[in-house]
Amino acid sequence: MVRVKKGDCAPDFTLQSNKGENISWSQFLGKKNIALFFHPRDEGPTCCKEAEAFRDNYEAFKKSNSEVIGVSAQSVESHKHFASNHNLQYILLSAADGNVRKLYGVTSTLGVPGRVTFVIDKEGIVKHVFSSQLHFIKHAKEALLALKDLVKSNILRTVY
Secondary structure (H helix, E strand, O other), rough: OOOOOOOOOOOOEEEEEOOEEEEEHHOOOOOOEEEEEEEOOOOHHHHHHHHHHHHHHHHHHOOOOOEEEEEEEOOOOHHHHHHHHOOOEEEEEOOOOOOHHHHHHHEEEEEEOOEEEEOOOOOEEEEEEEEEOOOOOHHHHHHHHHHHHHHHHHHHHHHO
């Protein structure tokens, strides 16, 4: 299984969201950058902290013209409860069959589904990948830093 890396075209997929809608990341193509994060499961102590870090920084993501999308194997119903319990404003997608994890090369560590964040620009190119089971809060920070760099480089490109 090959992990999607920086510079790759992000593979498209369609999954059901916590709001019952089918969501494809490509529907944001040309419109928004994406912070796509894979987490092991809903309501796990570290997953809650990771999800809340994205929640607490959601306004900063919106200011960088970005959407946050969380993916795990839990059901749509589980995601509804998770979003409600933790006041999560962003999209949570149910990938019960594991195919999207495989598509992105997100593997398990000692039987625990991987925790990886991909920053995807408006053109569908992966601009940053952060993988860490233990530094769960750092995923939101890493994504924001990458998005700020992306926005800055886009501004410079239009100026020069």
